[in-house]
Amino acid sequence: MLGLLLDMSAFPLYAWITGIRKKKYAREVYDLSNEIIRDA
Structure with missing residues (x-):
């Protein structure tokens, strides 16, 4: 029960x-990707 509570x-x-x-x-x-677009 405690294990289930910990998992939850x-x-x-x-x-x-x-x-x-x-x-x-x-x-x-x-x-x-923005940097690549700006440099292109």
Whole structure:
């Protein structure tokens, strides 16, 4: 029961952290593509 409770509380935290990492990565790719377009 405690293990299930921990899993349920840890999953949103994990999803939130990975979501932030994905957003950060997407942001870096977006900035990089903008720089390439500007230089072209």
